[in-house]
Amino acid sequence: MKKGAALDGHRPTAGTAAGASASPVADVPTRDRVTQLLLERGATTAAQLGTALGLSPAAIRRHLDAMLADGDVVAREEAVRGHRRRGRPAKVFLLTDAARVRCGTHHYDNMATAALRWIARTGGSAAVETFAAEQVAALEARCQAALADAGDDPLARAAALAAALTAEGYAASATAIATGGQLCQHHCPVAHVAAEFPQLCEAETAVISRLVGTHVQRLATIAHGDGVCTTHIPTQPGREQSGRTVTTVRTDR
Known part of the structure; x- marks a missing residue:
């Protein structure tokens, strides 16, 4: 996008009347x-x-x-x-x-989907889950380092995680809501593949749960047709679940 471009994309020039149609x-x-x-x-x-x-x-x-x-x-x-x-x-x-x-998303989708189909055929669902977990392991390690000074509060950690995910290209944001917090990812680089293999979303949600240190609920995903991947972080986390439980809840039906 060009710097200095008119907000409405059709600022009149010397050769264009103010009321004329923009090209x-x-x-x-x-x-x-x-x-x-x-x-x-x-x-x-x-x-x-x-x-x-x-x-x-x-x-x-x-x-x-x-x-x-x-x-x-x-x-x-x-x-x-x-x-x-x-x-x-x-x-x-x-x-x-x-x-x-x-916009540059979904590169190599066909190859990735074909590879996962082969893994599913030869190793079953468990093999796909293992592959998905390994794929997000490096991301988790990088985000964990970024959260080193975030403290123990889940909402503060969610805010730090949003910044880390944004740096990774996920265009993430974190907000406080009446029932706790909400982490939103506005971009998913594997949305098309995850539509067929939800294990990718589940592995990512498990990472979010571990990084914020509490139980979370995935409310929506781009892979399932939602505009944003939305993860809810409850105000009163179930500490008896050791901060490792992941719940996927569909709210768009």
Whole structure:
């Protein structure tokens, strides 16, 4: 993305009247920014995108309509948990698989999937689980080093883990919520492979549990069609579980 690009991607120039339509080339920087926000945040409303980019509702709608037509985004109703407000749910936008690929994600998916299929055929599910655990071992070691000064509080460790995962390319964030904490990963480099082999997600969740030092719940994953991988960290951890238990909970059904 070019520095100094106009936020709305079509700042008038000397040869363009203020009210004239922007050229497709001039729209590219803004579409890059929209793509980056959707990559980082997952499912997002047009209003949220417009606010983040400083665009009017009409301007952000123009970009989203173009991206819908090009197959870069899809729209769906926002999932509402708990009490549902009156009226229709807001519409949210997500990147398509093709757009994620152009962001540099999912490299070597076909080869990785073929390799895991071979492992499953020759060694069974246990062999896939062992492979998945070994794959995340190096990541765990690097993140463990990054958490050396984070203390014992699970939420403080989650915040440090989010920074470590972001450095690893996961675009992660950690927030405190009423029931504890929430760790979100806005990018998954193996989402396509994990869609067929959930052992990869399970191994990663086990790593998160060990690193934050408490029981965690995986609420959503990009591999299963969610916009963000979301892990819940309860306020009152079950210490009797020695901080090693992992629970996967699907909340999008």
